[in-house]
Amino acid sequence: MTTFDNVKEIIVDTLSLDANDIKLESDLINDLGIDSLDVMELVMAIDEKCDITIPDEEIPNLTTVQAIVNYIDSVKAA
Structure with missing residues (x-):
């Protein structure tokens, strides 16, 4: 599984977003509608x-x- 696939899965599982909406170039706030609380939940x-x-x-x-x-x-490469 690529890092992108892993991140996409985490976003879908954590924030209940549609996987089809999540692309590498997606801006968390402007494209995906994530607010600051969602960002903290996603980081955790x-x-x-x-x-x-x-x-x-x-x-x-x-x-x-x-x-x-x-x-x-x-971080993983370090």
């Missing part, structure tokens, strides 16, 4: 399911699905 789910910790200062940088995928890949 990613932390748990990907076995990483996203620091609070990184959260504002994670505005797209691609940004989340890139962040997870960079």
Whole structure:
């Protein structure tokens, strides 16, 4: 399973969004309609399911699905 597939699954499971709406270029707020509380819920789910910790200062940088995928890949590669 690719990182994108994993992130997509987490978004669908955590926020009950339609998988067909989630693309790499999707903006969390503008395209998917996620609010700040949803973002925090999503970050906690990613932390748990990907076995990483996203620091609070990184959260504002994670505005797209691609940004989340890139962040997870960079942490896993380190």
